[in-house]
Amino acid sequence: MSxxxxxxxxxxxxxxxxxxxxxxxxxxxxxWAELGRAIEALGLSVEDAKRIxxxxxxxxxxxxxxxxxxxxxxxxxxxxxxxxxxxxxxxxIDYESQRRGWVSHAQMSAFAGVNIKAHIREVPLx
Numbered sequence: 119m120s121x122x123x124x125x126x127x128x129x130x131x132x133x134x135x136x137x138x139x140x141x142x143x144x145x146x147x148x149x150w151a152e153l154g155r156a157i158e159a160l161g162l163s164v165e166d167a168k169r170i171x172x173x174x175x176x177x178x179x180x181x182x183x184x185x186x187x188x189x190x191x192x193x194x195x196x197x198x199x200x201x202x203x204x205x206x207x208x209x210x211i212d213y214e215s216q217r218r219g220w221v222s223h224a225q226m227s228a229f230a231g232v233n234i235k236a237h238i239r240e241v242p243l244x
Contacts, residue, residue, distance in 0.1 A: 168220040175215065180208050 124132075124147075136146035157167045176183065182204035185196065215221050 169225070172215045172220040172225075175211055176208075179211055180204070182208065 129143075132146045132150070133143055135141075136143045139146065141149065157164070162170075182201070185200070185204070212221075216223060
């Protein structure tokens with residue numbers, strides 16, 4: 119065992135994560151170090167890894183992308199409520215990713231990687 123000085127903020131983050139993951143504080147820091155070594159061994163930078171995490175979360179959780187990928191045709195009608203709800207989910211993902219430092223505001227796009235063309239039309243309510 120050796121003593122190492124780390125910042126108070128890293129200590130607090132590791133302590134909170136260790137409790138959530140049922141690890142010791144030392145075990146959590148060692149786990150993060152192993153992840154860092156693996157990422158570095160792949161030739162990736164921390165910024166590369168953060169972008170990968172962000173894109174993976176979008177692929178996994180963005181309902182609009184799931185809707186587009188499940189579509190059989192190039193054009194489909196989507197209710198406004200679905201678009202609104204999808205936008206809220208994506209905003210939550212973007213906010214969390216920005217808060218974690220995975221991406222900057224400039225790197226985020228409402229429909230990143232999606233080729234979309236929208237036609238808005240009014241429909242009578244009767």
